[in-house]
Structures are given as structure tokens and as C-alpha cells.
Amino acid sequence: MTPGASSAIRATELDVPAAARPALPSPATPMPGRWQSATVEEVREETEHAKTFRLALSEPSPHLAGQHYIVRLTAPDGYSVSRSYSVASAPEASHIELTVERLEDGEVSSYLHDVVEPGDEIEVRGPIGGWFVWRCDSPAVLVGGGSGVVPLMAMLRLARRSGRPGLARLVVSVRHPADLYYARELPGPETTVVYTREAPPAGPRPPGRLGAEDLRPALLSGATAYVCGSSGFADHATGLLIQLGVPGDHIRVERFGPTG
Numbered sequence: 001m002t003p004g005a006s007s008a009i010r011a012t013e014l015d016v017p018a019a020a021r022p023a024l025p026s027p028a029t030p031m032p033g034r035w036q037s038a039t040v041e042e043v044r045e046e047t048e049h050a051k052t053f054r055l056a057l058s059e060p061s062p063h064l065a066g067q068h069y070i071v072r073l074t075a076p077d078g079y080s081v082s083r084s085y086s087v088a089s090a091p092e093a094s095h096i097e098l099t100v101e102r103l104e105d106g107e108v109s110s111y112l113h114d115v116v117e118p119g120d121e122i123e124v125r126g127p128i129g130g131w132f133v134w135r136c137d138s139p140a141v142l143v144g145g146g147s148g149v150v151p152l153m154a155m156l157r158l159a160r161r162s163g164r165p166g167l168a169r170l171v172v173s174v175r176h177p178a179d180l181y182y183a184r185e186l187p188g189p190e191t192t193v194v195y196t197r198e199a200p201p202a203g204p205r206p207p208g209r210l211g212a213e214d215l216r217p218a219l220l221s222g223a224t225a226y227v228c229g230s231s232g233f234a235d236h237a238t239g240l241l242i243q244l245g246v247p248g249d250h251i252r253v254e255r256f257g258p259t260g
């Protein structure tokens with residue numbers, strides 16, 4: 001842990017003996033499969049604007065934490081449109097969970113929110129990505145803005161499920177308390193939530209932009225940092241990490257933006 005690290009964040013779970021930990025996923029990078037049909041088993045509301053879709057894959061393929069799938073929608077006249085969505089769930093063979101933020105004029109996100117319901121079938125292809133992935137075998141600092149927390153949640157869930165929660169630290173930035181995804185599951189000694197516009201009344205910090213002092217306690221020696229969010233958030237968070245001494249080649253960035 002770096003000097004100045006908060007005592008509220010503990011790494012004691014690193015001491016869990018290897019034999020007591022569940023098996024970790026294969027270190028090989030899963031290759032994206034073909035387009036396949038997935039059945040929507042459950043739709044959960046995360047916030048007013050975000051829903052999680054639990055999908056049963058017809059061709060099971062375990063993903064790595066940080067990977068994404070492509071969702072393709074096809075109209076009866078053959079018009080089709082596809083978008084990428086990170087997997088929020090920890091690796092498992094037969095199911096994936098995608099958390100989608102509804103954009104007001106968003107072609108795919110508004111369809112998923114307004115039309116798709118349990119029992120429906122949608123087309124997906126994945127898992128995709130070999131760079132923004134974490135195998136729970138080295139320290140990781142996870143920094144997310146808004147919906148950028150989704151792939152980082154897969155990493156946090158993997159760390160917790162593997163009995164190694166101290167191996168990952170998560171800092172997530174949201175505007176208001178009501179904007180926090182996974183609000184019941186995410187809080188813990190290894191996570192910090194930064195509120196930029198409105199903080200909970202008993203919160204430890206007034207609302208304000210993510211700063212170096214928010215990230216400093218989460219830094220772990222030798223860790224790889226995973227930053228995910230809008231382009232502006234990703235640039236800002238990367239700048240803070242570099243300012244705190246994290247080498248550029250230890251920072252991996254994924255941007256969710258209009259070009260996604």
C-alpha cells in the first residue's frame with residue numbers, strides 16, 4: 001500500500017490460502033464466438049436510467065472480467081444495428097449480465113430498456129477484448145465514472161468471489177447517490193464512491209470532482225489501473241493517476257462514448 005493509504009481500506013484478504021480459494025478462470029483469452037441467440041432471463045433496475053439484463057447464452061463461453069459483448073438488433077425489414085456492452089457479472093460459462101444506461105435518443109439502449117423483457121431472445125456475440133481484462137492474479141486499481149463502473153464491477157465481483165477482495169480497489173465517481181449502480185452490493189472496505197454534485201448527508205466528503213486525494217488511498221504497489229468512463233472522465237482520471245506516480249504503461253483505459 002502506498003504512503004497515506006486510508007486505514008479504511010484493508011488488504012487482509014490477500015492472506016486467504018490458495019487452497020481455500022475457488023478456482024480462477026483460465027488464463028487464456030476467450031475468443032469471440034459466432035453470433036448466438038441469448039434468452040433474457042431477468043431484467044433488474046439499477047437506477048432510474050440503468051437496467052441489468054441477465055442473459056442465458058445458447059452457446060456458453062466463459063468471459064474474462066473486463067470483456068464485452070456486442071448486442072445486435074434486427075428489424076423485420078432486415079435493418080440491423082449493434083452496440084457493445086461490457087459484462088458486469090463475474091466469469092461464468094452459461095450466463096452474462098449487461099448493465100445498460102438508457103440514453104434519451106439512444107437507438108439501442110432505449111429499445112433494450114423500453115421493449116426487451118424476460119423471455120425475449122436477443123442476438124449477441126462475444127466475449128471480446130484481450131487488453132482491458134483482469135484475471136485476479138495481480139493487484140488492480142479500478143477507477144470508473146458513471147456507467148464506466150460496469151466492467152470494473154465484473155472485476156470486483158471476481159475478486160470477492162475468488163476470496164481475494166484485497167487484490168482490487170475500486171473508486172467510482174457518480175453525480176448523485178441515486179446514480180450509483182449496484183448500490184447494495186458495491187460498498188465495502190475496498191470500494192470508495194465519490195459524488196460530484198450531491199453527496200449523502202453523512203458522507204465523508206462534500207460533493208466535488210474526483211481528485212488525487214480520492215485516488216491516493218486506493219493505490220496498491222505495482223498495481224495495474226483500469227479506468228473506464230466517458231472520454232472526459234477517462235482523460236481526467238488518467239491524469240490524476242500519472243500525477244500520483246502510476247506509470248503510464250500500468251494504466252489501461254476503456255472509453256464509453258458517442259463513438260462506441
Ligand SMILES: Cc1cc2nc3c(=O)[nH]c(=O)nc-3n(C[C@H](O)[C@H](O)[C@H](O)COP(=O)(O)OP(=O)(O)OC[C@H]3O[C@@H](n4cnc5c(N)ncnc54)[C@H](O)[C@@H]3O)c2cc1C
Pocket residue numbers: 068083084085086087098099100101102103105106107108109110147150151254255256257258259260
Ligand atoms: C467496449 C464498450 C463497452 C461498453 N459498455 C457499455 C455498458 O456496459 N453500458 C452502457 O450503457 N454502455 C456501454 N457502452 C456504450 C454503448 O456501446 C452505446 O454506445 C450506448 O448504449 C449508446 O447506444 P445507443 O444506440 O443507445 O445510442 P446512439 O443511438 O448510438 O446515440 C444516441 C445519442 O447519444 C450519444 N451517445 C452515444 N453513446 C453514448 C455514450 N456512451 N454516452 C453518452 N452519449 C452517447 C450519441 O452521440 C447520440 O447523440 C460501451 C461501449 C464500448 C465501446
